[in-house]
Amino acid sequence: xxxxxxxxxxxxxxxxxxxxxxxxxxxKNALPxxxxxxxxxxxxxxxTLEEKIGQMxxxxxxxxxxxxxxxxxxxxxxxxxxVGAIFNAHTAAYTKELQRLAVEETRLGIPLLFGxxxxxxxxxxxxxxxxxxxxxxxxxxxxGARVAAIEAAASGLHWTFAPMVDIARDPRWGxxxxxxxxxxxxxxxxxxxxxxxxxGTGFDNTDAVLACAKHYAAYGAAQAGRDYHTVDISEQVMxxxxxxxxxxxxxxxxxxxxxxxxxxxxxxxxxHDYLLKDILKWEWAFPGFVVTDYTSINEMVPxxxxxxxxxxxxLSVNAGVDMDMQGAVYYNHLADLVREGKVKExxxxxxxxxxxxxxxxxxxxxxxxxFSNAEREKRLIMAPEHLAAARDMARxxxxxxxxxxxxxxxxxTMKTLAVIGPLADSKVDMLGNWxxxxxxxxxxxLLEGIRTKLQGSTQxxxxxxxxxxxxxxxxxxxxxxxxxxxxVILVAVGEAGWMSGEAASRTDISLPGVQEDLxxxxxxxxxxxxxxxxxxxxxxxxxxxDNAPAILETWFAGTQGGHAISDVLFGDYNPSGKLPVTFxxxxxxxxxxxxxxxxxxxxxxxxxxxxKYLDAPNTPQWPFxxxxxxxxxxxxxxxxxxxxxxxxxxxxxxxxxxxxxQYDGEETAxxxxxxxxxxxxxxxxxxxxxxxxxxxxxxxxxxxxxxRADDLRFYNADLQFRAEPGDFDLxxxxxxxxxxxxxxxxxx
Ligand code: NOJ
Numbered sequence: 001x002x003x004x005x006x007x008x009x010x011x012x013x014x015x016x017x018x019x020x021x022x023x024x025x026x027x028k029n030a031l032p033x034x035x036x037x038x039x040x041x042x043x044x045x046x047x048t049l050e051e052k053i054g055q056m057x058x059x060x061x062x063x064x065x066x067x068x069x070x071x072x073x074x075x076x077x078x079x080x081x082x083v084g085a086i087f088n089a090h091t092a093a094y095t096k097e098l099q100r101l102a103v104e105e106t107r108l109g110i111p112l113l114f115g116x117x118x119x120x121x122x123x124x125x126x127x128x129x130x131x132x133x134x135x136x137x138x139x140x141x142x143x144g145a146r147v148a149a150i151e152a153a154a155s156g157l158h159w160t161f162a163p164m165v166d167i168a169r170d171p172r173w174g175x176x177x178x179x180x181x182x183x184x185x186x187x188x189x190x191x192x193x194x195x196x197x198x199x200g201t202g203f204d205n206t207d208a209v210l211a212c213a214k215h216y217a218a219y220g221a222a223q224a225g226r227d228y229h230t231v232d233i234s235e236q237v238m239x240x241x242x243x244x245x246x247x248x249x250x251x252x253x254x255x256x257x258x259x260x261x262x263x264x265x266x267x268x269x270x271x272h273d274y275l276l277k278d279i280l281k282w283e284w285a286f287p288g289f290v291v292t293d294y295t296s297i298n299e300m301v302p303x304x305x306x307x308x309x310x311x312x313x314x315l316s317v318n319a320g321v322d323m324d325m326q327g328a329v330y331y332n333h334l335a336d337l338v339r340e341g342k343v344k345e346x347x348x349x350x351x352x353x354x355x356x357x358x359x360x361x362x363x364x365x366x367x368x369x370x371f372s373n374a375e376r377e378k379r380l381i382m383a384p385e386h387l388a389a390a391r392d393m394a395r396x397x398x399x400x401x402x403x404x405x406x407x408x409x410x411x412x413t414m415k416t417l418a419v420i421g422p423l424a425d426s427k428v429d430m431l432g433n434w435x436x437x438x439x440x441x442x443x444x445x446l447l448e449g450i451r452t453k454l455q456g457s458t459q460x461x462x463x464x465x466x467x468x469x470x471x472x473x474x475x476x477x478x479x480x481x482x483x484x485x486x487x488v489i490l491v492a493v494g495e496a497g498w499m500s501g502e503a504a505s506r507t508d509i510s511l512p513g514v515q516e517d518l519x520x521x522x523x524x525x526x527x528x529x530x531x532x533x534x535x536x537x538x539x540x541x542x543x544x545x546d547n548a549p550a551i552l553e554t555w556f557a558g559t560q561g562g563h564a565i566s567d568v569l570f571g572d573y574n575p576s577g578k579l580p581v582t583f584x585x586x587x588x589x590x591x592x593x594x595x596x597x598x599x600x601x602x603x604x605x606x607x608x609x610x611x612k613y614l615d616a617p618n619t620p621q622w623p624f625x626x627x628x629x630x631x632x633x634x635x636x637x638x639x640x641x642x643x644x645x646x647x648x649x650x651x652x653x654x655x656x657x658x659x660x661x662q663y664d665g666e667e668t669a670x671x672x673x674x675x676x677x678x679x680x681x682x683x684x685x686x687x688x689x690x691x692x693x694x695x696x697x698x699x700x701x702x703x704x705x706x707x708r709a710d711d712l713r714f715y716n717a718d719l720q721f722r723a724e725p726g727d728f729d730l731x732x733x734x735x736x737x738x739x740x741x742x743x744x745x746x747x748x
Contacts, residue, residue, distance in 0.1 A: 036360045052352045053334045054082040058325045061089035081106040085113040092372040095156025103368045111368035115159035118436045122151035124386040125438035127397040131555030133180040133580040135396035136668045138193040145197025147386045149209045154380045156372030159210040163194035165245035169593040172225025174504030177536030181580030182593045185687040188248035195252040213249035214258035218242040231262045236715045255288040270296040276320035289322035289354035297329040322351035394564030399553040399577035400628040407550040409571030416459045418486035420479045422468045423534045432556025433501025449562025468496045469513040492532040500536025538583040576666040578627035582620045594624035594736035595683035625735035631661030635740045644745045647709035655732045658700035666694045671705045674729040
């Protein structure tokens with residue numbers, strides 16, 4: 001009875017205020033022509049402070065948890081209107097069940113927002129993001145995110161905590177696997193592709209989810225590659241290296257941002273006024289909302305930045321953090337902070353406005369269940385076209401690192417093939433980390449892929465040989481016996497899926513356990529050995545790099561991984577992937593990336609007092625941008641249409657690329673630039689463009705790049721973003737050590 005009186009009173013208020021829906025099912029969108037902003041304002045006017053704070057609160061369901069706190073009371077909290085968003089709850093049925101609590105059992109019936117870490121696929125799992133990035137194929141990457149969004153949206157999700165756009169120059173950091181690698185230009189382009197893929201053309205067709213640019217900012221610059229560690233970098237580096245992918249995501253229309261766990265120069269990102277208010281919300285005019293990374297508000301206490309949770313909440317909300325993920329700090333303390341005058345209610349209104357805007361935009365007030373659709377879920381999840389897209393993306397992500405005497409591709413006519421290694425028949429590792437609702441049993445292993453490909457024509461002898469880690473060598477004997485019977489040996493080694501991702505930093509990034517010894521023993525048989533690597537980060541494998549005749553980097557290739565790798569191994573697909581990250585020779589070289597500064601004493605092998613090591617070269621094992629093909633490409637005739645240009649002109653750079661080998665193939669031509677003298681020093685080279693070009697055997701094409709003064713801007717000592725007149729060297733080629741170059745001059 002009390003409830004009916006409440007509802008009636010609210011309907012009257014809504015009517016009087018010329019407002020609209022309060023409870024789906026009771027009253028539908030009364031004023032459909034009102035703009036979202038007006039609708040948000042109307043609703044806001046009806047909300048109590050506690051209800052507003054509810055909208056700023058995100059809790060995990062009990063299905064999964066990705067951090068230390070689990071709230072057992074989340075269903076009660078939904079009923080009380082004290083939580084506005086839930087994560088780690090998915091499937092049409094479960095999201096409907098929870099949505100019903102919000103819509104039918106709360107005073108205002110405001111629908112919930114459902115979020116989840118849909119990072120590289122929902123159920124159809126694509127290669128890990130670092131692997132996808134190795135394709136340098138923006139269309140395919142966008143398509144990967146599209147498929148993920150279509151599946152996730154059918155299962156009731158509105159929001160993914162992706163893309164991770166953190167630049168990562170330290171392979172010890174496990175989360176390097178989740179991003180686009182070390183380069184800002186490539187990373188920005190990929191950030192845009194992923195945002196476009198997740199958010200599609202909008203939410204009219206329920207085939208899109210809100211994307212989230214994370215982790216803002218510079219999470220990848222953690223000292224010593226240790227997760228959650230301190231970040232201490234100059235503002236120039238922040239603005240030039242780490243922020244551009246976030247800015248690109250914002251410009252592409254990403255609707256949400258997640259703050260990082262780390263501090264920047266002494267202030268945790270969760271309360272960083274300058275990052276959140278000045279840059280994101282003011283300079284970039286970001287209209288969406290900012291969510292914390294898990295309990296990052298609470299973590300400001302151990303950071304030594306807040307005296308207790310309440311203080312931490314005050315700092316973060318005032319800095320512009322709109323939603324508290326799982327920490328329950330806003331839930332417990334925000335109302336008091338407002339009553340005490342430490343937080344203005346206008347700030348709360350701003351945050352709630354940003355959140356409600358999304359719920360209106362998603363159409364949840366018209367139909368709160370529109371995303372949770374069992375029929376669509378059944379029809380779309382793992383649809384044949386999604387599996388085909390995952391296989392295609394996986395093939396494009398593979399990087400051929402070595403291929404002596406054209407050992408690859410292998411003939412399909414071999415009599416016997418040995419397939420060895422702890423990762424050769426592992427389904428779960430194929431998923432990699434952050435595999436959402438992906439199911440290991442749906443994964444095609446390398447062994448299964450090869451068996452399907454060779455269809456009984458070749459005798460395949462499989463032996464695991466050893467585990468990924470540990471010291472057990474008892475499987476070596478059987479592996480060697482199998483190897484001796486075979487014409488060719490394939491050995492799949494690397495990391496287990498869980499060894500990269502969050503909280504998975506390593507100090508030794510060589511092959512874990514006794515795997516390298518297994519590879520050595522197989523190579524010692526004198527038989528041709530193909531090493532198939534599976535890993536979430538660059539590995540240090542100098543011995544294998546020098547001694548294995550063929551090496552294929554496959555990352556964690558996803559649901560269709562085994563098919564995709566087999567397509568490449570047996571020549572049905574000519575590999576075209578290029579490393580999005582440098583592979584060092586040893587951990588001591590880290591951080592090692594292609595675009596450092598030159599120093600005043602650049603390396604000279606004949607001069608001891610230059611910048612180098614006594615015990616290792618400066619050069620990497622494999623440079624950024626590197627990747628072989630079964631064919632060969634040659635670059636020539638590099639020309640610019642002008643030698644001198646000013647800030648209003650565009651330089652056209654042209655180069656001839658020829659396929660000089662025996663296969664049709666795709667090349668990624670890369671343009672690098674060096675600003676020779678600057679008012680602050682500039683990197684030795686910087687990627688400024690890339691193009692994928694498909695060439696039939698014997699074919700050649702002239703391709704063009706355009707360059708303007710704006711592309712040459714950087715932050716000077718006064719933090720002005722400007723290009724400076726002077727000489728610029730250019731190179732075009734197949735990786736970051738390209739040697740075909742010329743010089744141009746920016747005159748003014
Ligand atoms: C912590 C991770 O850092 C973040 O990337 C993720 O989205 C959240 N947990 C939620 O799972």
